[in-house]
Structures are given as C-alpha cells and as structure tokens.
Amino acid sequence: MGWNSVSPCDLDREFAPQIAQLLTTPPLHSAKAFPSFRPSFEYYDELIESKKHDGIRVTSSSKHGKGVCANKDFDEDDLILKDQMLVGAQHSLNKLDCIVCSYCFRFIGSVEFQIGRRLYLHSIGTDNDGAFERHCHGSDVGSSTSCSGATNVNANAVPQEVIMSLMAGDMQLPFTDQFALPSVAACPGGCEGELYCSQSCADSDWDSYHSLLCTGSRTEPSRRSALQKFVEHANGTNDIFLVAAKAITYTMLRWWECVALPEDVDSSEEDSFRQQIRDVAFTSLQLLKDAIFDPECSPLFSLDVYGHIIGMFELNNLDLVVASPVEDYFIYIDDLPDSEKEEAEKVTGPFLDALGEDYSVPCEGTAFFPLQSCMNHSCCPNAKAFKRDEDKDGHAVIVALEPIGKDDEITISYIDEDLPYEERQAQLADYGFTSYYTGNFES
Ligand SMILES: [Zn+2]
Numbered sequence: 001m002g003w004n005s006v007s008p009c010d011l012d013r014e015f016a017p018q019i020a021q022l023l024t025t026p027p028l029h030s031a032k033a034f035p036s037f038r039p040s041f042e043y044y045d046e047l048i049e050s051k052k053h054d055g056i057r058v059t060s061s062s063k064h065g066k067g068v069c070a071n072k073d074f075d076e077d078d079l080i081l082k083d084q085m086l087v088g089a090q091h092s093l094n095k096l097d098c099i100v101c102s103y104c105f106r107f108i109g110s111v112e113f114q115i116g117r118r119l120y121l122h123s124i125g126t127d128n129d130g131a132f133e134r135h136c137h138g139s140d141v142g143s144s145t146s147c148s149g150a151t152n153v154n155a156n157a158v159p160q161e162v163i164m165s166l167m168a169g170d171m172q173l174p175f176t177d178q179f180a181l182p183s184v185a186a187c188p189g190g191c192e193g194e195l196y197c198s199q200s201c202a203d204s205d206w207d208s209y210h211s212l213l214c215t216g217s218r219t220e221p222s223r224r225s226a227l228q229k230f231v232e233h234a235n236g237t238n239d240i241f242l243v244a245a246k247a248i249t250y251t252m253l254r255w256w257e258c259v260a261l262p263e264d265v266d267s268s269e270e271d272s273f274r275q276q277i278r279d280v281a282f283t284s285l286q287l288l289k290d291a292i293f294d295p296e297c298s299p300l301f302s303l304d305v306y307g308h309i310i311g312m313f314e315l316n317n318l319d320l321v322v323a324s325p326v327e328d329y330f331i332y333i334d335d336l337p338d339s340e341k342e343e344a345e346k347v348t349g350p351f352l353d354a355l356g357e358d359y360s361v362p363c364e365g366t367a368f369f370p371l372q373s374c375m376n377h378s379c380c381p382n383a384k385a386f387k388r389d390e391d392k393d394g395h396a397v398i399v400a401l402e403p404i405g406k407d408d409e410i411t412i413s414y415i416d417e418d419l420p421y422e423e424r425q426a427q428l429a430d431y432g433f434t435s436y437y438t439g440n441f442e443s
C-alpha cells in the first residue's frame with residue numbers, strides 16, 4: 001500500500017464543504033441546531049410555572065450552555081428557589097445513622113427513636129461484621145440495606161435494654177417535646193426497608209416508584225429475590241443505581257397507567273391488557289439496557305417527568321442533605337441555663353458519649369433537582385444551596401450570597417470552595433469539567 005491510500009477518497013473530495021459543515025460544532029444557543037433540546041426547555045418553562053418559581057428562568061448562552069438567570073432582583077440571603085427533587089435516594093450507609101421518610105427525607109419517629117436505633121445498629125455492628133449483616137437483614141430492624149462499614153462507636157456505654165426502651169418509645173429524654181417528629185408509617189407492600197413520615201408519602205412513593213421496587217410480601221417471590229439482589233448490589237457499589245431504578249420505574253408506571261384502552265379490547269380484559277403493556281415495557285427496558293450499557297460508566301441517562309431521556313451530562317446529580325434533629329437536640333441541651341443543663345445532662349450525657357462525634361451526622365444521599373441542576377458552577381458563586389431552620393425535608397434550597405440583579409446569571413459552586421486546588425479539580429472532574437473550563441481556579 002502506498003501513501004495514496006490515506007489521502008481523501010473521491011467522495012471526501014466531492015462533498016468536502018458539506019462534511020466540513022457537519023463537523024462544525026453548532027452554537028449551543030441555536031434551538032434549530034439542537035431540536036432535541038427544545039422539549040427540555042419547554043419542560044423547564046412548565047415546571048417553573050407550575051411551581052410558581054417566578055424569580056428565575058432557564059436560559060442558554062453560547063458561552064456556558066444551559067444556565068439559570070434571575071427574573072427579578074434578589075438581596076443577600078433572599079430565597080431564590082426551593083427545588084423539589086425528581087428522584088432521590090439516601091446513601092445506604094447513612095441509613096445506619098438517620099431514619100428518614102423514604103419519599104420526602106424528613107426525619108421520623110422521635111429523637112429517642114433516632115438515638116436508640118443508631119446505637120442499636122452500631123452496637124451489633126461492632127460485635128462482628130457477620131452478625132451485623134444478619135441483624136440488618138433480619139426482621140427486627142426496619143432496614144434491608146447493607147450495613148457493612150459501621151463506625152467504631154462504643155455503644156457498650158448504654159445497656160441494651162435502655163437502647164430497646166428508647167426505640168420502643170418507653171423512655172423519654174428531657175426536652176425532646178421541643179423536637180417533635182412525624183410518627184413512622186410503614187410501606188403498604190410490607191417491606192421493612194422503607195419507612196415514611198405519613199400515609200400520603202407512603203402512597204406517593206408507592207405510586208411513583210416503590211410498587212415496582214418493593215421487596216415486601218406483596219411482591220411475587222421470583223421478582224422479590226431479583227430485587228433483593230439488585231438492592232444489595234447497588235448498596236455494595238454505588239447507590240446512583242437506586243436513583244436510576246427509581247427514574248426508570250417512575251416513567252414506566254406513568255406509561256402503563258396512562259395508555260388508553262383500545263376500542264377493540266373489552267373492558268373486562270383491561271387487566272390482561274395492562275399486563276401485556278407491562279411486558280412490553282420490560283422488554284423495551286431490556287433492549288435499552290443491552291444497547292446503552294457501558295461497563296466503564298455509571299448510568300448514561302436519566303429521565304425527566306415526561307419520560308424524555310436526558311443525558312446525565314445535562315442533569316447533574318447533586319447532594320441530598322437534611323440536618324439531623326439529634327444534633328439540634330444536643331445543641332439545645334448544651335445551650336440551656338447552667339442549672340437546667342446540669343440536670344438534663346445527667347440523663348443525656350451517656351447517650352452523647354455513646355454516639356460519639358457522629359451525633360451530628362445529617363441525612364445524606366443523591367438526588368436529581370431539575371432546576372438546581374441547570375445552574376452553572378462558579379468558583380465565585382453568587383448563590384448557594386443552604387438549608388434554613390424551617391427546611392426539614394429533601395428539597396434543595398438556594399439562597400443569594402450577594403445582591404443579584406434582574407437578568408444576572410445565578411451560579412452555585414458544585415464543590416467545597418475551601419478545598420485545595422487538586423481536590424477541587426478532582427471533584428469537578430465528576431461533572432465533566434477540566435481546568436480548561438474553570439479558568440478562574442486559583443490554587
Ligand atoms: Zn415524607
């Protein structure tokens with residue numbers, strides 16, 4: 001073969017201008033160049049309207065692609081947005097420390113229940129790992145999640161029967177009535193992995209995702225064991241898979257409930273028709289999985305509420321954080337006047353010692369927030385995600401760090417700005433950034 005074989009072929013030469021045009025990157029702000037982006041923007045417009053977030057709008061620019069702009073002036077500390085998650089999940093290890101509603105991520109039960117259950121799980125965890133696994137998957141603990149990786153807390157400081165009476169609600173700690181939490185509602189499917197703050201959250205979770213993901217007795221045995229394997233695998237690797245499963249089940253459940261019964265199907269056959277639709281959906285999912293599965297990557301896609309597939313690069317997954325009432329409680333005790341504090345600490349001191357430094361662990365997880373995820377990163381952001389005292393659930397709350405003028409872009413930092421340069425860069429790499437895109441990094 002001569003060198004001629006690498007020169008352009010006749011077709012390359014003939015269509016050179018057209019090929020060059022195809023290879024040019026179209027400007028991001030051109031809606032015509034990216035017709036598939038249009039539904040996303042309509043989706044955001046509708047979302048903003050339905051949630052009455054009239055202070056912001058989702059826009060696109062040639063410089064930064066998609067972003068969020070202010071529709072009005074904001075002062076420092078003003079609330080810009082309370083963004084409801086599309087889908088989210090608590091980190092599996094965090095379930096050891098924080099018992100929250102599986103739907104809205106509000107802390108549930110009581111301060112006593114939170115402390116008692118955490119001490120209980122940690123106490124069986126420190127014996128040996130095998131025993132811990134068995135207990136965690138057993139019927140006496142309301143969690144089916146993986147429990148390996150417990151921290152070393154000396155739970156021996158509190159006797160087991162005291163822990164049990166805390167969990168059962170027989171023992172009351174002083175001043176906990178100031179920190180009332182919603183009582184615990186069970187999963188309608190009978191699994192022990194999910195707990196809720198109310199019947200309405202239990203029902204919403206069931207209708208949105210959980211009816212397809214429940215490992216309770218209402219689920220047919222073969223599907224249950226497959227689900228258990230899936231949940232164990234996700235817990236042992238990356239809980240982003242649980243979030244992805246919720247996004248997929250959400251879309252599938254919407255679809256087979258919405259499909260109209262065709263005219264030639266008798267209403268008495270509706271059940272079998274819906275079952276056929278489910279089978280079609282499962283086959284489609286299997287084909288999709290075969291088509292897009294890339295072992296090198298986390299899930300490559302996500303779905304918006306209409307079932308549009310949105311690239312993960314467009315919809316960043318973000319941290320879900322809810323502050324712990326257990327931390328608030330011990331801070332409250334510490335701030336009491338000396339005489340009251342001394343009296344209260346006689347009771348609370350041993351529990352604080354047993355909990356150790358982890359007493360303040362918040363609820364942590366991964367979630368997709370449709371509007372927050374449109375906000376661009378800046379190392380000098382003008383807004384931040386910040387939970388105020390009244391924000392007790394999994395909503396993302398964005399407040400202004402400085403006055404923001406109408407039409408200014410609203411930016412947040414995706415990472416901890418106080419970290420050293422290399423760590424910030426490593427964290428931003430998760431979002432597809434390199435230092436090229438974040439030129440305002442200074443080490
Ligand atoms: Zn709830």
Ligand SMILES: [Zn+2]
Nearest residue numbers: 187189191214
């Ligand atoms: Zn369940």
